Amino acid sequence: MLDFEKPIVELEGKVRELRQLMENNAELDLADEIERLEQRAARLLAQTYARLTPWQKTQVARHPDRPHTGDYVAALIEDFTPLAGDRLYGEDPAMIGGLGRFRGRSVVVLGQEKGRETEDRVRHNFGMARPEGYRKAQRLMRLAERFGLPVLTFVDTPGAHPGVGAEERGQAEAIARTIETCLDLRVPVVATVVGEGGSGGAIAIATADRVLMLEHAVYSVISPEGCAAILWRDAEKAPEAAGALRLTAQDLHGFGLVDEIVEEPLGGAHRAPQTTIARVGDAIARHLEELTEIPGEELRAARRRRFLAMGTAS
């Protein structure tokens, strides 16, 4: 539970208690009271989520119950066939990917997976991919191009893994080459930032024809904590940094850096994962429909033009 959700969760808890009381005691009529409390909880939830601060959004984006890349794949992709390895060094469970069918169409799907239970999270390295993950992404993108399949990416990472081995095996080169591969493809690429879009590790797989973002996802050049530690010399100033960085979907859409915001169910994606996933699926399908009409060479040229022009207008 997030701090700012406490009052809501408390109200909801009270409603549950009253219902229990009513069930155990037939004479007791608490229906009015329950309804009143429920309305209050719903109102509070709506109010809270209507004006989440950038820092609160960062917390929602990192919420442990928020649907992860694996959940999107499980719900949206039929016949998912995971593929492993970069064919150079290793397999990186932080970057999952493979072949599958999205609404009847063969696609290559890939994205960072953070994992859920402790053991699982460690195995997926908390969604921080190593060079092998990015090289695997390149490999799968090339595969997609060879067979004319669209590429769907799901972005959810605190950032690329910082470590000795990652540096030795060329983390920077792996990211740079992945961006280059994204720009090179003659097939549609649709990226969705579903949780945390952490810096270079995120844009590596988000240099796409369309970049979608969930309503409470964040996408930033640096984490608020990292930014606060450097510019404020105090990691505690993360809430301020989150505001200054303008990392919300609403800000980025306003800047023209993100194409569409996918609305989350009231109270955030973690309260209704399946509804969220279905909405994301609909949005992707809509963009894919438009993109598949465009010839490959044109797609590629347009994607490059788009990124060359991006961030120039104020």
Next chain:
Amino acid sequence: MNWLTNYVRPRLRALVERRRVEVPENLWHPCPACERMIFHRDLDANRRVCPHCDHHFRVGADFRFRELFGETWEVLELPRVAVDPLRFRDLKRYTDRLRDAQSRCGTHDAVAAAAGELAGLPVVVAVMDFAFMGGSMGRAVGEAIVTAAREAVRRRAAFVVFTASGGARMQEGMFSLVQMARTTAAVQEVKEAGLPYVVVLTDPTTGGVTASFAMLGDVHIAEPGALIGFAGRRVIEQTIRERLPDGFQTAEYLREHGMVDMVVHRFELPATLARVLDLLMRPRAAAAAEPTAGDEGPAALPPPAPEQDLEALDEAADD
């Protein structure tokens, strides 16, 4: 080494240090590596390389232009971009930080570019200046790289970039992150035009710059001892909670791990660049037409017959 370096220099140094208050401070420079004092004229005469320990000092764009182009070059006009898209403010306003850097460095932002000739070949050079807000990449840097790359394509010139950067410019938020994709698209245009793109990695090159155009060169040259990496040392230490290996993220370390082609001393850099560009841009020049006698290496051997090749492959497969 000898009596001069072991005895006289330290004595001189001691003398100098005692009198430092009286000496105008810009006449003597301490070497950041060996800490010995170097007279400014000696440092300039030695192309800003420490005469004692060979440490390569950080240098600005004009130095690079002069080194490569000699007397004449044409400074490229770089478009001005709207500043401060986020109206960013930390302990200071971003616009104030920017103004400070501009007055301190005398430049508009962290990249300068010029066109000229190197060994008779047309070259466009972009140079990043670490002194300007840590060489950080925001919209101005992205715009400069895009402009210089396109100028190279327009002139049918080689594109050479000297990198020096702490990474993305946080104060421009996502506008700075998308420069990674922008600059990558720009160097793709150079490559597709069939022109060489050479990166010279100088101290320090890290973060978003390393993870975009700095690692996409046809040839990567690094200056000795330069710090080159993706993540910062402190971030890595916090993650792995152990000490980092010696020489970690140095130019030599990267060469050993296959990320740069060569580590080249500043004295050799113009000649090396000229040779690389000559080989790539003049594939049929006179020098290459007739191999000199006694040339070692595979080029001197007669090409093997195709059948032999296949047999050799079969044999290898049996092993």
